[in-house]
Amino acid sequence: MSARKKLPESEIKQKLIADADNPAAWEKAITVQPSRSPRPLWYGRSKHLDLAAKFYVLSVLHRLGAEATLTHAHPDNVDIAAVRKSGEAFTIDVKTLMGTTEWQMEPFSARKHHFLVFVCFEKEWSDPQAVPEVYIWPSKDLGSFVARRKSATLSLDAVAQKLDPKSAWDQFIAQPAA
Amino acid sequence: MVFWQKFDPEQFDFEFDEEELAGHEVAVDEAVEIIWNGFDVHRNRAITAATNSSGGRTAAEDSS
Numbered sequence: 001m002s003a004r005k006k007l008p009e010s011e012i013k014q015k016l017i018a019d020a021d022n023p024a025a026w027e028k029a030i031t032v033q034p035s036r037s038p039r040p041l042w043y044g045r046s047k048h049l050d051l052a053a054k055f056y057v058l059s060v061l062h063r064l065g066a067e068a069t070l071t072h073a074h075p076d077n078v079d080i081a082a083v084r085k086s087g088e089a090f091t092i093d094v095k096t097l098m099g100t101t102e103w104q105m106e107p108f109s110a111r112k113h114h115f116l117v118f119v120c121f122e123k124e125w126s127d128p129q130a131v132p133e134v135y136i137w138p139s140k141d142l143g144s145f146v147a148r149r150k151s152a153t154l155s156l157d158a159v160a161q162k163l164d165p166k167s168a169w170d171q172f173i174a175q176p177a178a
Numbered sequence: 179m180v181f182w183q184k185f186d187p188e189q190f191d192f193e194f195d196e197e198e199l200a201g202h203e204v205a206v207d208e209a210v211e212i213i214w215n216g217f218d219v220h221r222n223r224a225i226t227a228a229t230n231s232s233g234g235r236t237a238a239e240d241s242s
Contacts, residue, residue: 007229016222026220030182034216037188043210104200152201 046096053096053119054079056132065174066090076109082172090172092117093139099123101133101156110143115168118156135165187213 007015019025054070061068061082068082071091080092090113097103097120108116120133135156137145141163146154159165192213194206 007225012225012229015225019222019224025223027223027226029218029220032182032185032217032219035187035214037186037214039210039214040192043207046205046207098196100197102197104197106203153197 049098049121049125050094050096052125053121053132054094056119056134057092057094057117060134060169061172064169064172066172067174068172078114084172084174089113090115094119097121097156098125103154103156105146105152105154108139108143110139112140114139116142120156135160136168137163137165138168182219 057080058068058070061080066082066084068080071078071081077093078091079094082090082092084090092115093108095103095116095118097118099122101118101120103118116137116139118135120135122130122132124130125132137159142159145159145163156165192210194209196206199206199209
């Protein structure tokens with residue numbers, strides 16, 4: 001009976017990356033045929049969750065009286081456009097997180113009247129009673145905050161200790177007609 | 179060790195490191211599509227010899 005080493009996953013990963021450009025390090029390819037089995041039951045959940053997050057933000061905006069609607073394939077990460085009054089519009093980039101409040105940072109537009117809203121679902125997100133944690137920041141404020149950071153991930157709770165994660169909603173409250 | 183010639187993804191439970199995938203701008207559904215649509219496995223000789231496991235890479239990684 002031969003004793004086999006159990007290498008740590010990190011060591012295996014390093015070794016594989018180091019060998020990436022060395023053809024001699026790899027065995028001949030084994031072709032795995034496409035599967036006829038159905039996709040797992042949880043397949044497609046991210047699309048549903050993204051849509052759920054956008055509609056959640058929309059529902060909050062309408063509770064505030066904003067005229068808001070989803071955008072379609074907007075090229076600049078604008079998921080929602082909201083009109084407060086004639087000539088005054090806001091745009092929102094909705095980020096969806098599940099089971100975490102750590103955001104893997106990605107580039108975003110930082111400009112006036114543009115907001116980022118983070119909708120954080122619990123892991124058991126399909127529970128209808130579960131309410132997501134929501135953070136909203138003006139994109140310029142968040143842009144200034146992350147500009148000083150070098151990490152690839154951003155703790156939303158850490159941001160919330162410096163920047164109020166709720167007050168930006170006030171800017172969407174519709175003013176009653178005169 | 180996985181017998182790749184008879185590999186059927188339905189026989190496995192998958193658990194993805196979603197933060198790692200997100201770091202490479204890969205969605206979980208995209209990872210599923212790679213697994214379900216067929217791929218080439220290249221086993222790493224040294225890792226296989228050391229662990230008898232199937233540390234390797236896929237053709238999808240080769241083309242990225």
